[in-house]
Amino acid sequence: MADLRTRYLGLELANPVVPSASTLSSRIDTLKRLQDAGAAAVVMQSLFEEQIEHEEIEIDRMLEAGTNSFPEAITYVPELEDYNIGPDAYVRHLEQTKEELEIPVIGSLNGASKGGWVRHAKLIRDAGADALELNIYYVAADPNLTSAEVEQRYIDLVAAVRSSVEIPLAVKVGPFFSSMANMARRLVEAGADGLVLFNRFLQPDIDLETLGVDPTLHLSTSEELRLPLRWIAILRGRVDASLAATTGVHTWEDAMKLILAGADATMMASALFKHGPEHVRTVVDGIRTWLDEHEYASVEQAKGSVSQAACPDPVAFERSNYMRAVVNYTSPYDWRAASSEPRA
Ligand SMILES: Cc1cc2nc3c(=O)[nH]c(=O)nc-3n(C[C@H](O)[C@H](O)[C@H](O)COP(=O)(O)O)c2cc1C
Numbered sequence: 485m486a487d488l489r490t491r492y493l494g495l496e497l498a499n500p501v502v503p504s505a506s507t508l509s510s511r512i513d514t515l516k517r518l519q520d521a522g523a524a525a526v527v528m529q530s531l532f533e534e535q536i537e538h539e540e541i542e543i544d545r546m547l548e549a550g551t552n553s554f555p556e557a558i559t560y561v562p563e564l565e566d567y568n569i570g571p572d573a574y575v576r577h578l579e580q581t582k583e584e585l586e587i588p589v590i591g592s593l594n595g596a597s598k599g600g601w602v603r604h605a606k607l608i609r610d611a612g613a614d615a616l617e618l619n620i621y622y623v624a625a626d627p628n629l630t631s632a633e634v635e636q637r638y639i640d641l642v643a644a645v646r647s648s649v650e651i652p653l654a655v656k657v658g659p660f661f662s663s664m665a666n667m668a669r670r671l672v673e674a675g676a677d678g679l680v681l682f683n684r685f686l687q688p689d690i691d692l693e694t695l696g697v698d699p700t701l702h703l704s705t706s707e708e709l710r711l712p713l714r715w716i717a718i719l720r721g722r723v724d725a726s727l728a729a730t731t732g733v734h735t736w737e738d739a740m741k742l743i744l745a746g747a748d749a750t751m752m753a754s755a756l757f758k759h760g761p762e763h764v765r766t767v768v769d770g771i772r773t774w775l776d777e778h779e780y781a782s783v784e785q786a787k788g789s790v791s792q793a794a795c796p797d798p799v800a801f802e803r804s805n806y807m808r809a810v811v812n813y814t815s816p817y818d819w820r821a822a823s824s825e826p827r828a
Contacts, residue, residue, distance in 0.1 A: 486775035487782035488768065490524075492726045492749040493615045493652035493678045495588050497524035499768050500743055500783055503761075504680075504730045504751035505530050505592040505617065505656075510577070512584050514761055521764035525588040527617050527751065528581065531574045531604060533595025571604060578611040588614035590654070593645075596622035601641065602648040615652035618645055618676075619683060624660075631662055638667070639674045646675025654728065656680035659711055668715075668723050678726030679719070680751065681712045703754035708732030713745050717801050720746025720791035734758075736770020743771070746788035 488499035503509070503518050505527040515526060582589050591608035593601055593616065601618070608616055620641060624634045642655055655676040661667040668679055689698040709732035716727050726749070729742040734755040742750045756763055771783070780786045788794055792801045799805075 486772055486780055487784070488772060488775075490748050490783050490787070492525070492728060493590075493654055494726075495525065495614060495652065497588065497749065498522070499524045499771065500748065500750050501739060501764055501767050501771070502527060502590075502728070502749045502751045503756055503764070504753045505594075505619065506753040506757070508753070508756055508761070509581070512580060515581060515585055517761035518756075518764055519585055519587050521762045522768040523587060523761075523764045524749070525590060525614070526581075526585070527590040528578060528592050528613075530592040530594030530617075530619055531571060531608070533593075533597060533600070535570055535574070536595075536600045536604060571607065575607050575611045578608060578613060582612035590615045590617050592617045592619060594619040594621055596620060596637070596641075601645055605645045605649045609649045609651050613651060615654060615677075616645070616649060617654040617656055617680060618642065619656040619680075621658075621683060621685070623685065635661070635667060635670070639670055642671055642674040642676055652677045654678035654680050654726070656683050656730070658683040658685055659715065664715060665718060665722065668719050668725075672723045672725040676725055678728060678748070679723070680728045680730055681715050681719075682731050684708070684731045703757055704732050704734075705754075706732055706734045706738050709734075709738050709741070712747075713741055714801055716742055716747045717745035717791045717795070720788045721793040736767045736774065739767050740771055740774050740786075741790075743783055743787055744790040746791040748787070 490497050490500045492500075492502075499522065501523060502525045503523050507529055508514050508518070509526055509528045518526060578589070578591055589612070591611070591613035593604055593608070595601065605616055618641070620638050622634070622637070638657065642653070646653055653676055655671050655678070657667070657671070657679070659682045671679060684704060686699060686701055689700070690696075691698045712729040712731050716729050719727060727747050728749040728751055729747040730751040730753070733739055733742065733750050733752045739750040752764075752767070775783070775786060792798045795801070
């Protein structure tokens with residue numbers, strides 16, 4: 485049987501399937517179900533910067549810039565009053581999780597400003613976290629802010645946290661950089677041991693009846709996998725860091741594709757909300773079966789074998805296929821006829 489072990493952030497994981505940060509980690513019994521189903525590690529729900537005292541994290545700077553500059557950062561935690569677990573309760577929950585679980589536990593901080601991160605990173609380390617994931621959730625909506633300034637903000641944040649804690653540090657970012665590959669390299673140079681690609685930004689909608697902004701969170705589908713798939717494939721071997729994929733990982737097929745692209749860990753949230761914690765087992769079993777059937781001895785052997793560096797058609801991960809794909813596209817809908825039923 486194929487060996488599923490993988491190294492992520494210097495930790496040896498039993499397999500590459502890891503529940504990503506979400507409210508699934510807020511209850512110990514759910515965490516135990518995830519572990520029993522084969523989760524190799526767990527990323528805890530984030531401690532959000534909105535939960536950390538305002539003066540401590542320079543949040544006034546955010547507010548001065550006008551809430552319109554940060555609509556998503558604010559609506560991401562719309563039920564903040566209900567989510568009344570502050571930093572102390574967060575740390576206690578983390579300590580208890582470490583006591584109760586055998587798998588590695590990764591603490592998580594989510595925000596965009598500097599200030600309090602260093603202290604809270606230390607608290608998470610002291611609570612026994614095996615690693616820390618820093619989710620930099622920042623919507624750069626201010627037209628006066630240049631890309632260079634935004635990027636520097638990410639780098640400064642990573643460097644500040646890196647210099648304060650020695651536990652492995654993963655950095656979770658969104659895909660919206662002009663030069664993702666360069667940014668990935670700079671994040672690693674600033675001290676990230678791993679990159680988690682990609683943060684899935686909440687996209688607000690407009691309610692046509694109330695004319696209000698609807699921040700409802702929609703779960704992802706496998707359709708969204710291709711973005712992390714491309715970038716994991718491109719970055720494999722190009723940055724000296726672990727790579728984890730998040731967004732759109734729903735099935736064992738999704739996870740297997742990411743491993744072939746070069747992911748060290750494949751993270752899931754939406755699929756676990758849809759199918760429950762036991763879904764982890766289906767994904768782990770599916771990976772093992774595929775490896776056995778395709779005569780791979782291990783995850784390590786398969787890892788990165790279809791990365792851009794290893795692929796016989798490397799430009800396929802860049803622009804080259806675009807024209808071919810659009811020019812050759814044929815709609816499955818026969819709209820020239822009266823009916824718009826999909827073609828048989
Ligand atoms: C209900 C819910 C809560 C989440 N909470 C967090 C969080 O606390 N911190 C974080 O970094 N990401 C959080 N996320 C984002 C997930 O970790 C994940 O990156 C994202 O949902 C994309 O993965 P998916 O397609 O498997 O859902 C949350 C997602 C969901 C659906």
